[in-house]
Amino acid sequence: MKYFVNEQDIVIPGQIIAEGENINLSGSVYKNGNKAIANNVGIVQKATENKIRVKPLKGKYFPNVKDIVIGLVEETNLTSWKVDIGGPYPAILLVSNATNDQFDPINDDARKYFDVGDAIRAEIRTFDRTRDPQLSTTTGKGLGKLVGGRIIEINPSLISRVIGRNGSMISKIKEFTGCKIIVGHNGRVWIRGENVDKELKVIEAIDKIIQESHVTGLTERVIQFLKEK
Amino acid sequence: MTEKGIVTSTVERNYILTLLERGKRLDGRGLSDYRPIKIKTGIVEKAEGSALVELGNTKVVAGVKLSIGKPYDDYPNKATLIVTGELNPTASPAFRNGPPSPESIELTRVTDRIIRESECVDLEDLCIIEGEKVWTIFLDIYPLDHDGNLFDACAIAAFAALSSTKVPEIKIDEMGEIEKLDTSRSIKLKEIPVSITTYKLGDFKITDPSYKEEDAGDARITIGFTEDHIVSAQKGGFGAFKSQELMDIFESSFKRSKELRSVIKSALNL
C-alpha cells in the first residue's frame, strides 16, 4: 500500500492516488489493477490508513434516491409535471405522488397544484439509471411548493461547507437573520426572510462562506459579519 | 434575449420585482446602471479588425474580414457591408448548433441596422473603382458568454471591431489589376453609434439587464443613437409598452447614450 498524494492535495483525472491491495475507495476514484486513480478534479481526503476519498470539486448534481431537492417545474402534463432538478435528467412528478387527493385528469387540472415556473421541494422516490428520477411530495413534511423567498444555486459539492459541521453554520445564519433556509442536495438554496434585506444578508453570508472559508475562524467571522449587518 | 427552453421560476421573478421596488438589482446595481465595460481590440491577428467586449459577464467577440468585391448597382461608389452572427452553445447552454435561430437572426439584423444606418463607417472611402471594385466588409459577431444584454454588447463589439480595422493600401496598375500592398491605413469613422436596451419588468424599466432579468422581463426595446439622431429601434418580448412609457424611455436612453458614448470613446482612444 503506497500513497502518491498527500491529504488535501488536488488531484487531476488520471492521477494515480494509491497503489496496493485492499484500498478502500470512495468518491471520484476508479481502480485499475491495484491502482487507485482519480477520475475528476478533486481533493484527497483520507479517513483511515486504508480509506481514501476523493471529493470532487465540481460537477453536476447526480440524483440519488431519498435526496431532497429543490426543483423547478418546467412542464405540466395531464397527470404529471416535468421538473428541472439541475442534473442530467429531468425529474417526473406524478400527480399520485404529489397529492393524496382523488385526482381525475378529465375534470381536475394539475396546474392547480403546481404550475410552470413554480419551485418545489421534493424527495427523489426512485431513480435507477434506466429511467428518469421520480419525485414525490407526499412522503414527508415540508415537501411541496416553495412560495416567496428566493433561490440561489451553489456548487453541490460545497453545500456541506454552507451547512457547517453538524449544521453549525446554517443554524447561526438562521439565528441571526431569522430567515428560513433550505439547502437542497442539488445545490439550490431557498431563502425566505421577513424582508428582502434579511434575505440579502443570508445570500451575502453564503457568498462569504464559499469565497473565504479557507481562513480559520470562519464561523466567528460570519457571526461578526451578521452582527455588523 | 429570452432563451428558449429555460423557464424562469416565479420565485425568481417575484424576487427580482421585490428588489426593484427597493431600487435594487440582483447584483446590487441601480435600475439604470450599466455593468463595467471592457473593450479589447486587435485580438485576432488574422482579421483586419477585431474586438472582444465584456459587459459584466457578457462576452462578445467580433471580427472584420475585408475582401475586394463588386458594389451594389444602386450604390456604385460605396463599399458593401455584411453583418452576420451566430448564437451557439458556447454562449449559453440553451443555444443550439444548426441553422440560425430566429433569435440570432434578430440579434444580427438589429446590430446590422445600427451600424448601417448610423453610417459610422465612411463607405465611400472604401470604394476602389467606382461601379466595379469596392471593399466588402464582412463583420462577424459571436457572443461567447451570455449574461444578458447581447444587443448592446454586440453593437459595441461590432463598432469596436470596425474602428480597429486596418484597410490594406492598394495599387492599381495600367491593366486595371489590383495589388494589395503591405501597408495599411485606418478605416474612416464618421459617427459613434450607441445601442441602449431597456427591459420592462412589471412597472419597472431597467437598462443593461442580466440574463436572469431578461428571462423574467416582459418587453424589450433596443434603440440605436448617434450623436444627434435615433438611427434604429427594435421592440421585442411578449409584453408591450404604454405610449408614454416609450416616450420616457426614448428620452432617458438618449441621455444615457451620451454617457455610454464617452465611455466607448475613451476605451477606444477615439
Added chain:
Amino acid sequence: MNELERLDGRSANELRNLQIEVGVLHRADGSARVILGKNEVIAAVNGPRELHPKHMALSQKAIVQVTYKMLPFSVEYRKHPIPSRREKEISKVLSEAFESIILTKLFPRSTIDIQVQMIQSDGGSRTAAAIATSAALADAGIPMRGLIGGIASGLYQDHCVLDLSGIEDNEGTGDCPILYSPALDEVSLLQLDGKFTLDQFKTCFNMSIDAIKKIDEVQRAALVKKYDVIRQSILGEEPLEEDDEKAALLTVNQDVTDADVESPTQSEEPEQSSEDMTETDVTVEESQIDEVKEETVDIPKETTPVEEASTDSSSESQASEDTVVKGETSINKESLIAETLDKISKDESPKPSFDEKYNEIDEALKEANDLVTKINKHTTEPEETADKTQSSEEEDRDQFDESSVKSVTELLYEKRKNEQVKDKEKPKSGFFSSKMQELLQNNKLSTGDLNIDVTKEESTKEDEKKREVERDLEYMEYEE
C-alpha cells in the same frame, strides 16, 4: 540534408507558446481557453444533460458531441459560417477521441456537449482544440479516466519537426496530429497526411508523445491554479466518513444545551413518524395544501421525513410554525444533517462501483480468470461502504419488497448491475484503429512500438440475449 531553419527560430522539437486558462466562461458548466502560438481557442462544456432529440440517446451511456467551429475571421480568408466538411470531420474524430476517456457509462441517456470555437487558427488547430476540450471537461467536473493532450508533428524541409505553424504546415510535406493521454498511455486520435518513411513516422510520433507529456503538465497546472482557491475553502473540512460521523454525532448530542431539544428516539423511528406524516397529510384540506407546504419547510435537508413537528392547518400556522422552528434546532437536526452530509458522500458512491467495473473490464480482457471473483468483489463492495448509515434506507427497501412491482425492479437492477460488469467494454478507437491496423500491416510495425491497443471484436450474441430478456422483463414491469 540541409540544416533546419524554422520561421520562428524554434528548434525541431520545440513547442510554441502554450497558455491554458480554465473557467473562462460564466454560463457554461466548464470552459477553457488555450493559446498555442497564434491559435486561440475557447471550449465550452455543457452537460451531462438531457438529449434532444430523445431518440438519439443511448440507454447504456452518455453520448459525447464535440462541435469544432472556426469563426469566420479566424483564418486568412473569411471562412463561411456554415460548417465545412473539414469542421465536421474534426468534430467527429474529436468526439470519438473524448468518448474513449469519459466515463460515459455513468450518465446513460444523456449527452455531453462540447463547443470548441477557434478564434484564431494557425496550424495544429485541432490539437489546440483537444487541449482546450480536455481542460474544459475537467473543469466541468466530468468523470474521465485521464486528461488528453495533443500536438501535431510533421515534415518541414525534410526534417521531422514538432508543432507546425500554419505556414510550415502549408510548405511542409507531412502532417500528423496525435491525441494522447500520458496517464493512460493511450493514443485516442491519430491522423496523417503526406509522405513519411517509417523512421520519420517513428521520430515524429515519439517527439509528439514527449511534447504531450509537457502539455499535460501545463494542463494540470491550469486546473490546479483554479481549483486551489476552492481547495482552500474546503481545507478546514474534515473528511466525513460514516464512522466518524456517528461518533461526532454522539459527542455533539452530549454537548447540546439548547432547551428545545427533542427526544432522540424520534429519529430512531422514522417509519413510525412517516406514518404519522401521511396521516396528517391526509387531513390537510386541498385548499390549504399550498399554504401549509409553504410554511413547513425549514430543515436544510432531512434524509428521512422524520421530525418536523406537525403543522396541521393554516389557521394555526403562525403558532405551530414557531414550535416547528424551535423544535428543529435539536438533536434530530444534527443527526439529519450528519445524515445529509453522509448523503453527499454517498452521492458519489455509485460512481466508483461503475468506474471500477469500467476498468476491471479492461483488465478482465487480459485476465479472464480473475473476472468472476472481481465481479463479486465489486458488486458487494460499494454496498458495504454505504450500508452502515443507511439503515433507514434498508427499512424502506423492506417496505418496497411488499409490492411486487418493486421486487421486479430490484431484480432487474441486480441483473443489470451484474450485466454491466460482464458487458465487455473497450475504449473506442473506431476510425483510428482501422487506419492504424492498415498502417501496421503495411509497415510491419509491431503494436508494442506504438503502444496502441488494437481493439478486439467482442462476441455480442450473449449480451443480446440478455438484453432481450431484460427488455421483456421491463415490458412486464410497465404493464404491471
